[in-house]
Amino acid sequence: MDTMRERFAAIVSRLLDEDPRLAVVLAEIGKDGFADAARAHPDRVINVGIREQLLVGVGGGLALTGMRPILHTFASFLIERPFEQIKLDFGHQGMGGVLVSAAGSYDWPAGGYTHMAPGDVALLDTLDGWTVHVPGHPDEAETLLRDAAAAGDDSVYVRLSAHANSAPRDIAPGRFLTVRKGRDGVVIAVGPMLDNVLAAVEGLDVTVLYATTVRPFDERTLRAATAAGAGAGTGAAGAGAAGTGAGTGAAADVVIVEPYLAGTSTGAVNDTLADRPHRVLGLGIPRRELRRYGTIDEHLAGQGLDPASLRERIAGFLRR
Incomplete structure (x- = not known):
């Protein structure tokens, strides 16, 4: 390739x-x-x-x-x-x-x-x-x-990046692609993070959206995905709180995994969901500098973006 x-x-x-x-x-x-x-x-x-x-x-x-x-x-x-x-x-x-x-x-x-x-x-x-x-x-x-x-x-x-997913997806410029659907939250994987995200959420009941265009932010697809999950009433936030559950009152849990500075798009998620209860976790490159050369895979692990680290952080966020 x-x-x-x-x-x-x-x-x-x-x-x-x-x-x-x-x-x-x-x-x-x-x-x-x-x-x-x-x-x-x-x-x-x-x-x-x-x-x-x-x-x-x-x-x-x-x-x-x-x-x-x-x-x-x-x-x-x-x-x-x-x-x-x-x-x-x-x-x-x-x-x-x-x-x-x-x-x-x-x-x-x-x-x-x-x-x-x-x-x-x-x-x-x-x-x-x-x-x-x-x-x-x-x-x-x-x-x-x-x-x-x-x-x-x-x-x-x-x-562009030397880090790439194993296979292409049928993307449309400007739109998020729904890779899989679930009820316990939405995980947005940006660009080359998709393979690691899919490995990390295997067995978890979450929706995965694939973003290859992050600006403008695809508010429409994210709102539809969170509405579907909230309507099911089985999300971690909705299941454990009185007054939530099925319907529009359930909170939306969103994780966005980006191959650059952590939190870059959390503001966009918050703006998209400003009119409804939600929680957002932004995963990406932290501000601390890794001062050893290593390889791309070693940097991914060092920044907590390998599948094992992502699973721990995503699952922990959804359980809270």
Whole structure:
């Protein structure tokens, strides 16, 4: 299976042939994947070198001319380092583009903390109007990249990762996918966390929603899932309290498992369910820094995102 980054280079290279409005801007990282595209479209594949602020500034300038820029580098260099340029050159100027990251929260542990960006989505949340896609498989990355490239003048962030689920799902951009239904709570698995979540909740009577687009947040699907669970009246919160149970009075229990900073989307869950009783647990990367290199799997375990740790935390939350 190819990686999400390999799929990104192949798909966007083809899209450059099909759409003269597209342009790719690189900051050295990923240039080899676009070697053929650069020869075919030397005016629309631009490598600015290791200058990430310039990367975003050039993208914003291209957008001002009516182009649809696609910017790519590691997440820490694409979102964190040039954040002021994102805020001004895209947001303040009202321009749109596609930011495509790699390396995620800790995809390359040997690169150290400079190459890790667990706070990228939370940082983008301080800006208005960004769509955020978090694919969990290369096939899903292709679907979301094609959608982002064709999305008019919207601002879109596509968060690619070396961490992937074993199989793709039939996703629709902007919507959560219902993977399984249950009555004791709702667990939202974001992007590459799906496999670990499914292993963690095996045997638990919970609904699992799969999110590959987290902004805008799919309020409609979450409300429908929590209403169905509350109506059954068998949830942990509803079964143990007087006056709850079957019907709309039962509280909703929601766990969201994200491959970046823990709690990034708990506010979105709270806003979605503001008119009804609910509890929410946000699982993800804690703020403490793991200072050993290790592997992706070791970082997942160290952050409590392996199946065994997730099961303990999810089951404990639902029992309370």
